[in-house]
Amino acid sequence: MTDKTGPTGGVPRERDTRLDVIRAFALLTIFVNHVPGQYLEHLTSKNFGFSDSAEAFVLISGMSVGLAYGSRFRMGERLAVTLRILRRALTLYVAHIMTSIITFGIFAGGALWFGRQDLLSEINLRAVVDRTEQGVVSMVLLGHQFGYNNILSMYAALFLMLPGFLWLYRQSAVLLLAVSGTLWLCAGIWRIAPSNFLDDGYWFLNPLSWQFLFVIGFTGMLRARAKGIARNALLLALSAAYLMISMLWVVFSWWNIDLSFGLPAVLTGFDKTFLSAPRLVHVLAGAYLLATIPALSRWAALPLSHPLVAVGRHSLAIFIFGTILAMIGQVLLFVTGKDPLFGTVYVLLGIALHFAYARYLDWQAAVMSRNANRQGLQALPVKERDRTRR
Template sequence: MTFGKEPIKAAGSDHQDPGSNQSRISVPRPVPATERDTRLDVFRALCLLTIFINHVPGQYLEYLTHKNIGFSDSAEAFVLISGLAVGAAYGGKFVAGARLALTLKMWRRALTLYVAHIMTSVVTLAIFAGGALYFGRQDLIGEINIRPIVEQAEQGIVAMVLLGHQLGYNNILSLYAALFLMLPGILWLNVVGRWLLLALSAALWLAAGWFKLVPSNFLDEGYWFLNPWSWQFLFVIGILSMNHVRAGGRLPRHWLLIGVSAAYLTVSAFWVLFSWWNIDFSFGLPAVLTGFDKTFLSLTRLLHVLALAYLLAITPVISRLTRLENNHPLVMIGRHSLAVFIFGTILAMAGQVLLFVTGKNPIIGSLFVIAGIGLHFVYAYYLEWLKDVAVAKPLRAV
């Protein structure tokens, strides 16, 4: 995938099919492996900020995010970007002799994500329980799927630790942990054959949606909000797209693709704005192909995020605007994505409690979100300062 006429990270040159009449984006030269492409960081930062805004429902800024004009939201965009980043980081390294070390590294990352998920879930419980005690609002315990844990404490704690119960707005990190557990197998299949990987990934996505294959919860009859067997398909698409670019491929810039993508985004915008949800176009097909389910990543949502990504990728002005310096605030947020996401999640949970005890006042909520966005930048600067201090200490010792 390319942004405008510039490659993402280690993109190389490519040949053009002599018989093709399609206009294609040229890739002038490879980007050195040591040069970080800040465009992914910028888009990741925008997703993180949007996720934070959407995780404090009931305030005005929520209506400004793109979930209000399309089928997908920042969760889909973030998973796609993560796939691109993983493809850039590991795509060319999963070779014989290095696979065991890389597999252990990926699984260590999965463990980090799991621990982060448990930590944010425990802090979320503390925030809501603290709000219930301090403000005398026991009804807070009924929010975001907390009550089953309170009513069945022994089973609830075990279920949460074993990923058998998820709190609302605390279900993305568990998805990422599952994806990183799957990542060595994904990269091995990528070595065997990229088309084989794409076909198997698509088959798993379809089967998961068709037959409702999804990790179950222990405390109730529900299941994971974000099904890893479904969302892995978008993750794999990101990896394959980046590998295509790294191998010298290019993204076709054809008027038909542009027109179809723009038309689909337009239709989805009208669909959401005018609430056309009662229109039935299923024709007896399974919901994964015709519905709008987020858990199983229905085709409507998948196509929306891909169409949006395609139009952003082929627009040169977007490429120029998002190629920022390494010390730009947005780049810093994107570079420290996990820590910033944890920070934003905890902040959003505090914001939910604040809105709850103030009668869901949208003005108070909006002011909180604006302040929270500012704190995201402050925290990113702090993390960057810590990194600089860590680098400077060995130098002083020498």
């Protein structure tokens, strides 16, 4: 595949493997961060800036959605596209419930196998153990979420909003960004978020806040396809400076510095639930540098056959696989006294398994494609079949 980029950094007309590569890094980083207490965790992006892999994943997801649905949501096709989007939301919901149940089973199995009942007090499991009936209903209704199992539920909620985003975009991209930004700001100022049923809190990742990053990715990708991304020297300098300041802030723990000036926390804080502005700007600054610096852009444009591209291409399956591996890893670390060396070896093995699973998914897709082509060929008349083979 050739990478047909324009002089202003526009995206390729064919599949943009850069999205797959960055998404693969985000997925692998999420896995590493979801097995806390090992050495590799200290090397991930969260240790060098305000945002982490979750922000990168949602931004790339918005960009991918722009490619998948942006040009198709037009008169005569809106109902069909909306139904496809809702079906995807249902898939994400089912995936979330499935991983949550498997997570509970992994920790409950660990408690039984190793005789460690204290495992059932980890990652917000205790409420379901103590109040099983209410807990199960709360899980199904997304009113209770286990730790490290809260991205897919937020992502499913974003897909439920997507038809509305697409309709607004058809009216005006500026209107969509204005509505989305206003919703983000109001949710952050007045702490508006879906509630948890078993406690007084709310979702760890608030979709009313995170939708703004999703929409920025969506509209940014559609603009890039139409007009490219202009390289602005001032924006490049500001983005690089912001990333540097952010890294120093985190590395040297300057959290006691108060620059809020009485403004709402959503504009000056570092809250992940409501996606405070410093986190939002951080991921956007990084994305701008990746998109407009040719060396970085070329580095990420790997061939379709590259293992990283495969990991990013099968994002949902890989994410579920990584979540299950991470939950097993947490249990094993817990019962081994949280030995960081053991955890590091486990994570390295888990990363290798990510690539192996992506390879298997590619092989499975190729087999299914060959079988489908063979069946289609056999359905043709004999003369047409012979002509097709030639």
